[in-house]
Amino acid sequence: MDFFPSRTLAIYMAKMFIVRTLAVLALLVLVLQALDLLGESGKILAYPGNGEAELWTYVSLRAPQLVARFLPFSVLLGTIITLATLNQNSEVISMKAGGLSAHQILAPLIVASMGVALISFLFNETLVAPSTARLAQWEKVEFGPIPEESNIRTNVWVKDGNNLINARSVTGRGEQVVLRNVTIYSRTENGLRSLLQGDEGRFTGSGWRLTNVSRFDVGTGIEEQSPEVLIGDSIRPDQFTLTNVSADSLSIFALRDAIAELEQAGRPTTSLKAGWWHKISGPMSSILMPLLGAVAAFGLARSGQLFIRAVIGMALGFAYFVADNFALAMGNIGAYPALLAAWAPFLLFFLIGETVLIRTEE
CATH class of the missing domain: 2.30.30 (SH3 type barrels.)
Structure with a gap:
């Protein structure tokens, strides 16, 4: 039960994981932001008076959305790159020879991913939700000037x-x-x-x-x-105030108040409740990624199956995102209860990841 027998090793692995995750995230956001700006720049510049400043304003509002959306993907790819590198250099074999179990090898990555999940939640609440609301307002006025008042x-x-x-x-x-x-x-x-x-x-x-x-x-x-x-x-x-309430455009506390007002007015709130729970379960998906990508860490690199193991890790991770989006869509139309829609994929793939790890390595 001692998950951190070596402090130096834990810091070494966590540092590798964080650096690679941030590098993948920066690359994804840079490429996707460039492609998105190419598609939207014509609409932005079509409004009389708009120029380079408005393009940078769009980038500042759109980039936080891209970071929030692709951070779990980056954690998954960062996990696979980190573990595959350790496996390729026989460092995983050295750890296991030193007496570390598979869970002890993954523990530093999981703790680091918990920090990523916490930062992701705070980032979503303080920056992503306001920028999403602001961008939606700007798009509705066709990228013209919008008033500066709050709660507009x-x-x-x-x-x-x-x-x-x-x-x-x-x-x-x-x-x-x-x-x-x-x-x-x-x-x-x-x-x-x-x-x-x-x-x-x-x-x-x-x-x-x-x-x-x-x-x-x-x-x-x-x-x-x-x-x-x-x-x-x-x-x-x-x-007027409760029409078209968007879960993505509100912080978790503002969304809670909006749900209460809608219920008091007799409006349906099933989809918003699912979105409220997903504001918690969404960032926590980062914690799953080291577990789902762990298959890339084990097995002998010289056996020629390292690439196959990395593909299996990516498949498990992307299968989680598919299941998560499907469950959330079912929650939005009322087919699933809100709590089940937000948490069922997380619990299901946690059990799948643990099962694969225990059956193959423990």
Whole structure:
């Protein structure tokens, strides 16, 4: 049960693992960011006034998403490269000759991956979620300027009977919600009846007060101006703030509050609950990677099967990601309970990895 009989050896292996993981991550992010920027630069520069600064802004918002998405892949590849190198140089044989078990050989990598998982969770909460929300807002306004206020939602649509209401931006929460650049499409079954536009809308407790309003009647072709109009006594503020809640764009605590508000409003929250649990299980997938890639560490390198073992390790790791995405998709549509959707792949592949390790090496 002494998983670290040699402090020097543990530090040596952990350092190798971390360096190779970071190198693989940097290479993946660099290549994928370049390809992604090539695909999106045309849309960014299409907006009048955008230039090089906006391209760098896009990179700063997109890069954290790529880091978060491909960090577990990098841990897997870093594990396989580290263990295959140790095996190729007969260092694993030396460790086993010194009395170390397979679990003792992997222990430094697993502890290092726990640190990676913790850093990944904090990185997702503090940087990835805000950048994802900001990028989604920027894409909705077609890479034009967006207001700097916090907690902003852009291009929000709400249906009120036959009528459609569009707010270019929504800020605030509860009864303090403020709508800007509001357009109301009054419709009948046969088509559009009138168009109402206002600069700003505020909730009064029983309706909405629009300022600087212009109303265009489609039937008569007459446009009327009004400084203030009261509308929408049946429209609640949460219809604007709780529409299109994205688990990826919120931190774990903000998502918890959004789920509570949605449940209070009687909205479905199954997919968001699965996303909430996945915010914890997702970073923890890094802990599995040394276990799934461990098959590359053992067996004699001169037997010619080292490449096959590395391929098996990669196959196990990628099979986990496939199962994880499938379970999360099932959770989003309500086919799996949220807890099962987030944690079942992790537990399943932990058992698979332990089984392979024990049956082959222990």
